[in-house]
Every structure is written in structure tokens, then in C-alpha cells.
Amino acid sequence: MRLSSQSSVADSFSSLVADEGSDLTLKDGSRVAVVGGGPAGSFFSYFLLKMAEAIDLDIDVDIYEPRSFKHCGPAGCNHCGGIVSESLVQILAAEGINLPPEVVQREIESYVVHMDVGSVAIQSPSGEQRIAALYRGNGPREGAESPWDSFDGYLQGMATEKGARIVRQLITDVQWREDCPWLIGADGEAEAYDLVTVASGVNSNFLRLLEDLPAGIKPPKTTRTYICEFRSTPDEVLRVLGNSMHVFLLTIPRLEFAAIIPKGEFVTVVMLGDELDQEMVHAFLRDPVVRKCFPTDATPCVCSCSPLINMGARKRPFGDRVVLIGDSGVTRLYKDGIGAAFRTAKAAASTAVIQGVSADAFEKHYWPTCRGIANDNAIGKVIFGTTGLLKASKISRRGIMRMASREQASPDAPRHMSSLLWNMFTGSAPYKEILQGALHPGFLGNIMVNLAAGIRSSNGKGKVP
Amino acid sequence: MGKGALGKVYADGEDIVRQGDVGDCMFVVQSGRVEVIQATDSGEQHLAFLETGDFFGEMAVFEKETRSATVRASGEARALKVDKKTLLRRIKEDPLLAVNLLQTMSHRIRDLNAGMAGRGADRS
Numbered sequence: 303m304r305l306s307s308q309s310s311v312a313d314s315f316s317s318l319v320a321d322e323g324s325d326l327t328l329k330d331g332s333r334v335a336v337v338g339g340g341p342a343g344s345f346f347s348y349f350l351l352k353m354a355e356a357i358d359l360d361i362d363v364d365i366y367e368p369r370s371f372k373h374c375g376p377a378g379c380n381h382c383g384g385i386v387s388e389s390l391v392q393i394l395a396a397e398g399i400n401l402p403p404e405v406v407q408r409e410i411e412s413y414v415v416h417m418d419v420g421s422v423a424i425q426s427p428s429g430e431q432r433i434a435a436l437y438r439g440n441g442p443r444e445g446a447e448s449p450w451d452s453f454d455g456y457l458q459g460m461a462t463e464k465g466a467r468i469v470r471q472l473i474t475d476v477q478w479r480e481d482c483p484w485l486i487g488a489d490g491e492a493e494a495y496d497l498v499t500v501a502s503g504v505n506s507n508f509l510r511l512l513e514d515l516p517a518g519i520k521p522p523k524t525t526r527t528y529i530c531e532f533r534s535t536p537d538e539v540l541r542v543l544g545n546s547m548h549v550f551l552l553t554i555p556r557l558e559f560a561a562i563i564p565k566g567e568f569v570t571v572v573m574l575g576d577e578l579d580q581e582m583v584h585a586f587l588r589d590p591v592v593r594k595c596f597p598t599d600a601t602p603c604v605c606s607c608s609p610l611i612n613m614g615a616r617k618r619p620f621g622d623r624v625v626l627i628g629d630s631g632v633t634r635l636y637k638d639g640i641g642a643a644f645r646t647a648k649a650a651a652s653t654a655v656i657q658g659v660s661a662d663a664f665e666k667h668y669w670p671t672c673r674g675i676a677n678d679n680a681i682g683k684v685i686f687g688t689t690g691l692l693k694a695s696k697i698s699r700r701g702i703m704r705m706a707s708r709e710q711a712s713p714d715a716p717r718h719m720s721s722l723l724w725n726m727f728t729g730s731a732p733y734k735e736i737l738q739g740a741l742h743p744g745f746l747g748n749i750m751v752n753l754a755a756g757i758r759s760s761n762g763k764g765k766v767p
Numbered sequence: 768m769g770k771g772a773l774g775k776v777y778a779d780g781e782d783i784v785r786q787g788d789v790g791d792c793m794f795v796v797q798s799g800r801v802e803v804i805q806a807t808d809s810g811e812q813h814l815a816f817l818e819t820g821d822f823f824g825e826m827a828v829f830e831k832e833t834r835s836a837t838v839r840a841s842g843e844a845r846a847l848k849v850d851k852k853t854l855l856r857r858i859k860e861d862p863l864l865a866v867n868l869l870q871t872m873s874h875r876i877r878d879l880n881a882g883m884a885g886r887g888a889d890r891s
Contacts, residue, residue, distance in 0.1 A: 353863075391773055392849040393857050395795040396864060398820060400847075403772045430775045430848055645860065652863055671860060732856075 325481075326622060326660035330360045332496040334654070335485055336466070337473055337508055339367025341640050342628025343501035344457035344466075345647035351464035353655040363466040364493075365458070366473050366485070384453070384570065385410070385547070385563065386434040388426070388730040390641040399460070401434055404451045407565035408435040412546045413727050415706065416591050418553065419699045422706045423546060424724050427717065431545070433728060435563050435570075476511045483515065483623055496623060497659045499650060501643075503629040504610045517621020517661065522631075523614030528573040528583055530606040534597035539564045542597045549727045550592060551693050554585050558636070558686060561727075562595055569597065574636055578608065611639070619672060620664035625650045632672040635682040638729030645671055682733035685726065685740070700756030705748055718745035773797060774847035777840035786837045790827030791851045796820065799844030805836045816841060825868055828854055 328334070334350065336343045347363050354361050386394075386401065394401065409431035414423045426432065436453045462468060475486040476498070483498040502508040504524050512519040543564040550560045557575040573586060586592055612633045619631030627650045628643035649671035650664070657663040692698040705719040722739050725731035739745060774797045777783055784790060786806050796819050803814040803823065814836060817823055823838050828851045858865045 389853050389857075392847065392853050393864075395797075395847050396793075396822070396849050396854060396857070397867070400795065400797055400820060401773060406773060409773050428848055428850070431773055432847065434773060648861060648863075652861075674860065730853075 326663070327658040328354070328359060328361055328496060328654060332361045333494070334361055334363045334497045334499065335483075335493070335495040336363060336365045336499045336501055337485070338501035338503060338506070338628075338630070339365045339369075339458050339461075339468065340454050340501060340503060340628070340643070341457055342503075342630070342643035342647045343367070343499070344454070344461040345644050346499055346501060346627055346651050347461035347466040348457070348464050349648045349651035350655060351461070351466060353652060355464070357655065359655065363461075364469050364495075365461060365466050366469050366471060366487075367458070368470055368472045370470070384436045384565070385640075385729075386436065386453075387638045387641050388428075388432045388728050390638065390644060391432045391434055393644070401436075401453075402451075402456070405453050405456045406434040406436050407568075408545060408563075409433070410435055410545060410547050410563075412544075413724060414546045414548045414595075415703075415723055415727070416548060416550045416552075416595065417693075417699050417703055418591060419696065420703045420707070421591075422703060422710060424706065424710065424720050427721065427724060433547070435547070435565050473508060473511075476508075476515060478515050481622075497654055498624050499654075500624065500626040500630045501628050501647070504612050509630060512624070512626075515621060515624060517618070517624055519619065519621060519624065519626065522612045524610040525576065525613045526578050526608045527611050528571075528578045528606070528608050530571045530583070532569045532571065532596070532600040532602070534567060534569065534600045536567045538597040538599055539567060539569055542595065543569065547727070548595050550586070550589075551689070551699075552586070552589055552591060553693065554582060554589070557582055557586060558690070559727075560586055560592075562592075569600065574611075611636075618661075618665075618669075620650075620661055620668060622661045623659050625654070625659075625664055625668065632675050634675055634729065635679040635733070636686070637682075637727075641729065642675055645675070678732045678734055681737050685733055685736055689726075697756045698753060700759060701749060701753035704755055705752040708752075716744055716748075718742060718748055772845055774845045776843060776845050777801075779840055779842050781840045783838045783840060783844075783846055784824050784834050784836075786834050788834045789831075790824055790834050792848045793822055793825040793828050793851075793854070794838070794846045794848055795822045797845040797847050800841045801844050801846065802839050802841040803836050804839060811837075822849075822871070825872065827851065828868075 336347050343365055347365055351361070351363060384407075391401065410433035411431045412423050412425045414421055458468065469487075471487040471489065473485050474488050477484045477486065477492070479494070482494045482496065484492045484494050485498065486492045500508065500512065504522060509519075509521040513521075543562065545564070547564075548562040550562075552560070556577060557573065560571065560573040563570040563572065571587075573583065575582065612629045613635075619626035625631075627646040629639060631646055633639050633642040646668075649668050653663055653667040657667045692702065702719060706723060709715050709717045709720045718739065722736055722745070725736050725739070783794060783801060786804075796817050798819055801817050801823070803817060804811045805814055806812075817838075824834065826832065826835060854864075
């Protein structure tokens, strides 16, 4: 009854495998390079080798990753808030990938939404702890004695168990020779591959090297985020933040939203917005609403970074023998980047094994997954734009807070606002579903009532609960 | 159960799903062991033990029938609920996930047939 390692999946889809006579298919002895050993690269390698094994295809996979995720701080970090969404935790379990407790720093059971007009805890609709707060690397600087393991290291272990080889080398150039991509390492050695999968994220110079390939792949649009770690004690972090992720919808100019995530003895602060700078970071950290949520003994930032995130889908994140996955290609707007890495990685792996490695195969069988994410992001932009407008008005902030608070206080009440906030901040549902929820007559009726109550309270005729 | 444990902890003897209940999710065992039990006219019949990585309750995802068996924690166990909606949404995008589930269900039918054949042989 085990989910993993089903070896006879071959019989289920071997008839779908592309014509083996084609040059643009993987054959016994084919070599695949994966540039980047984060979640996208490891998921891709794992599924590629699993599917290849299922159809008795013998291929070699090299993962190029110069960093070791055993190191603390930037040397072993992939610069990410480190949340595995509720939907991804479930899907991984259904795939037979169960995150061990050693990797999960804190299980998140609720989200607390903070505004200047109050705070409300949104409990998990399932009543279960299905969101994982974790470190992609081995934690921030000063975290050498951490009892937890790296998430990226764990996934890389899954890939190597399937047969992938880790090459601790930086790729300095990509060349197209004899109809194949060649990777040139820092040592000057060149290696030819039948497929190069780019999982380097957007914080690497590697993407610029792809512009000269025949596929002419361009880097995506990006924006900067801010991630900062504070150190406290496990007891204090638990006392102040509990097992909750704290989300802030504040009226600081250019700040979309921010979050504080408890992780063992550390807290991670993540900020998203336009043109993030030190002034905005200080404004956030000085805000009285934020200060109430900080452990009293938190020491100033022990590790911080301003990584880029992908803000715009590539039109063609693939070419003959080249495919881009995860952040390098298409990812979800602001949320669930690891989930998008998983989805694109598996779609690319199944395309490569079953349909081939041509641009045409990726267009037909990989691009629909990317396009689905990109189309959903377009809806997400509308939702975040609307949230920005609502956030700007104290009356609507009161209305949102009142509606969510009343729903949480009444176990049997329909959870229109709670579901919307939960899905929006956890990344558990597509933006399309969030929009459908916001257009539900029950939601619209309730928000109107609560906005009216917000107006009354702002006129001194009532109180926000 | 350590920190960072996802899902829900069930005490020894606690029912995770009950035979006859309507279900809208499946479960994956995260740690410990659970027992699959079926109520019959002659009392409860043990069907199987499931351990870490095993799943159960998947029939509720694909049909609207009630649960066909009770699953009970055998010692402290932790199980993660996988929602029908989340699973079906993912299967729509990635039908290969359904192949995994169908394969397990196929193994169960095979085991059931073998069990019935064994009982038939015993009677004869």
C-alpha cells in the first residue's frame, strides 16, 4: 500500500512514449544536466529518474550545485521565506513524499492577520497542521547547533537516492555545439548533454548565459523582496507567535504585505512590495502593530538578504534540449514558490521522459502547466490590486476585520472572509478560486453589511468587535 | 511526537475514520501504525495494519459512497488528511498522480482476491 517506488508504472504509460527513433528523445545512456540543486532541480531529478526507471530507461543525471546545504547562512541558503503550502504538503504526501519532523521547524496551524484596526487569528479550516515552516538551507548565521535538517538538502538526498550525481561546480558558460548544449565549468572542462534543465532561480547569473542559445531565452521580470532573521529562544518564540504565521496588512507606502514566521529559536521576517528599501524595512519594524508581535528578547538581525523574485512569466521557458523550471521559468505570484517549483519540475520531467526534449514537446506538454500558473497570476494581480485599494481605506479595513473576527467567533458561521484570507496568504488555492469566493453572493452580502458597520463605528455609532 | 510533525496525532484506539461515515478526503500515515477493521455480523474483523507512507480512505475521493471500513490508531499514530478537492485539482493537471493511486487500489483488489481464494480453499 506504499505510494512510492511503484516500478510497474511503465505498463501504464509506456505506449505514450515518443518515437524512440527521434533525435530529440531521451534514450539509454542519455545525459541530463540540472543547473541548480534547490527544490525545482531536486524534484525534477527525482521524478525524471523515477519515471525513467519505470520504463526501463537508463539515463545519467548531473545536478550542478556549488553550495552545500549543510552550511549555515548565505553559503547554504536559497534565500526564501521557507513555507511549504497546505496544498503542497498534501500533494507531496499523495506522491509518497512525507516531510520528516527533522526538516519542519514549525508546523503552522493558523494565520494571524494584523492591521492597524486589530488582529484576527484564522484557524486552519481542516483543523490539522498542514503547513510547514522550514529552512531551505541549514538556517541563518549563528544557527550551527540547529537540530533541524535543511529542506533543500532533504530533497537533494531524495534525488541522489534515485541515482542523481551532485557536481559541486559553478557553470560559467553554455555553448551550443553539434546540436547539443555544452556546459563549461569553472575548471574549464566542457560537458555535452542531451538535455539541460535550468533550475537556478532568478538570483543567479546563469540565466544571462542562455540568451545566446538558439532558443534565445530571456530572463524574466523580477522584483526585490526582503528577508531577515532574528534570534530569540524557542520558548519565547512560541509564547509570542505560537504555531501561527503572522501576516501584516499595513498602510506603509509601497509595502504589499509582510509576514513573520516562527522557526524554532528564530523568527523570519519577509517583506514584499515595490522597490523595497531600508526606509521601508525600518518603517515596518518600527510599526507598533509589528512590535507587539516580536519576541521581547529578539536580537537584531543575524542574517538578511534582498533576493529577487520572478514577477513575469517567460513566453517560452524552453527550447530544443533546454527547459527552465521553478523560479527560472514560471512561478506563482508572491506565494507558494516551492509549490510552483514542484508543479513545473514534474511537468518538465514527465515531458522529457515520455514526450521528448524538443521545443515542440515542451510546448505541447510542459507549457500548459506554466500557462495555467501564469494565467492564474493575472487574476492574482487583480486580487492584490483590489486588496491594496481596500487596505487604503480605514472603513474597509474595519469591515474586513469585523467580518473575519465574527466568522472566527462563530464555529458554525459560513467562513467567506476567513477562507479568502486563508487561501490568499497560505497560497493553498489558485487565485481563480479566491476570486470565485470573493464573487459569491454570501461574501458580497456579508462584506456590505460589515462595511456598513465599519462606517457606523467610524462615525462613533458602533464598535468594531 | 516531535516538533514539526505535520498532520494530526491520534491516540491509541482512536478512530480516524469510521465505517459508514461519509468521507471527502484520504489520509496518509505519517508515523506510527493504524489498523483497518471491518464490522461484520459476527463482530469486528481485522483487515490490515498500515504504517508510515501508507494511505487509506482514497475510495471517498473517487466515489460518494460511505467509508467501507474503520481505521483506528494502533498505538499513537499521526496521519495527514488529503482533501478531495486538492487531490482532484492536482490530478486534473497531472494525471500521472492518479496512476500511483490506481496502482495501490489495484494491489488491494489483487490482495482481496487472493484472500477470498484462500478462504475458499480452506472451506473445500
